[in-house]
Amino acid sequence: MLHQADPGDPSSPSREQLLIAVARDRDQEAFRALFRHFAPRIKGYARQLGADDSAAEELVQDVMLTVWQRAETFNPALASAATWVFAIARNRRIDRARQERRPELRADDIAPFDDVPQPDHEVETARAASRLRTVIGELPPEQAEVLRLAYYEDKVHSEISAERGIPLGTVKTRLRLALVRLRRAIGGEA
Amino acid sequence: MTRTPILHPAPELLLDYAAGSLREVQALLVASHLAYCPDCRRQVADFEAFGGVLLEEVPAEPVSVGLLDAVMARLSEAPAPPPTPEPAHPIRSLLPGPLRRAVGAEPEALEWVRIVPGIHVSAWALSVGTASACLLRMGPGSRVPAHKHTDCEMLLVLKGGYSDEHGRYAVGDVAAYEPHTPHHAVGDRDGECLCLLVQDQPLVFTGPLGWLLNRGIRF
Incomplete structure (x- = not known):
């Protein structure tokens, strides 16, 4: 059975496995484990x-219910569990806080031959996440900040520039330098 | 038709889109571009992965004691909605999915407002805050009148192509114009060009017909 996710225990299920258990078996214990992990982070x-x-807890409820309802759309070859939950939290927040719609690309919007994940992509997704974590830790602080x-500030880059008194060109330069490192970490070409 | 775009939204727009800070109007252009562009889809996926890493690292805030039970109680009452209730689209739409859902109709079914001969803008528009989007149609070889603008302007080509003093733009390409840079778009001669036009501020047309054109493009 898939219960507590204990990162120190190699036999405990990953969060990806927990999500799949929710999708396949409507496994409530797996869902509880996901809640214990993600709710405080959301x-x-x-x-x-x-x-x-209270608004933060409403968002938590909203996101976790969406996780339960949409679990079968989770594809571990495309994203980690944390990435998938992040995207839900981002979209639900835009809906609730800004009362805007988020224009989204759906899988059926693109030609079927595009974006076919490679068989080893699932492993690759996990590796990329750990490399990303390392690279973020190593970024110069001003690059990490932009x-x-x-x-975390719900501001586009022109607003960040205006508010902090940093020229937009500088913001963009920092950002581009950071992006080059991120791309390298993920394994894409910079 | 299978050409992939060579002119993309600025990387910071892709990041802001993935992070969720980009506003609806600009996000509509980015999401629509993604339908054409595997490279930008990959970039957005990478930025979302970064969002996933940040979510793991954010200082966790303990939730109220009863919150888990409250959610568990709602699991059964919340039936899974049908995954994507979009009707099948057997006919090829001219518009990429995100734009098709925003407009709700094909271009030929829309009302169009003539700006000058050969140049039309759709009566359909999306306005949120200071930003707005509409469709722009250039007849074969038609010229968009000279105008200056006070804020950013972006065009995404949906059909055909056009050129200006900076280059040539084909389906899926994004052209971005900084404030106060006059530019002169001319539709390709061999067919109509259809674009998504996004502005942050209303255009101010220059020239003798300026006042009329301004009325035409703002509703």
Whole structure:
């Protein structure tokens, strides 16, 4: 059975396996394990973006219910569990906080021969995530900051530039340098 | 038709889109470009992976004691909605998916407003905050009148192509114009050109017909 995810225990299920158990078996215990892991992080994400305590918990509920309902759309060859949950949290937050729609590309919007994941892509996805984590830790602080601001301040780069008094050209240069490193870490060409 | 775009949205737009900070109007252009562009799809997927890493690292905030039970109680009451309730589209749409869903109709079914002979903008528009989007149609060889603009302007080519003093743009390409850079778009001679036009501020046309053109392009 897939229960507690303990990262220190190699026999414990990964969060990807937990999501698949929810999709396949409607496994409530697997869902509880996912909740215990992700709920405090989703709340932290919402708080970083300025939500108060109760709005943050509403977002948590909303996102976790969406996780339950949409689990079968999770594809471990395309994204890690954390990436998939991040995308849901981002979209639900845009809906709730900004009351805007998020224009999304759907799988059936693109020609079927595009983007076919390679067989070993699942392993690759996990490796890329760990490389990313390392690279983010090694970024010069000013580069890491312009990246994080996009995720945590709900501001586009021209707003970041205006508010911090950093010329837009400088913001873009920092960002591009950071992006080059990220691309290398992910294994793509810079 | 299978050409992949060579002119892309700026990398910071892709990041802002993936992070969720990009506003709806600009996000519509980016999402529409993604339908044509495997490279940018890969980039956005990478930025989302970065979002996943940040989610793992964000300072966790303990949730209320009863929250898990509250969610568990709602699992059964929340039936899974049908995955994507979009009707089948056996006919090839001219518009990429995100734009098709935003417009809700094919271009030929829309109302068009003539700006000058050969140049039309759609009555359909999406306005959020200071930004707005509409469709722009250039007849074969037609010229968009000279105009200056006070904020950013972007065009995504959906059909045909056009040129200006900076280059040539074909299906899937994105052209971005900084504020106060006059440019002169001319539709290709061999057919109509259809674009998604995104502006951050209303255009101000120059020239003797300026006041009229301004009325035509703002509704």
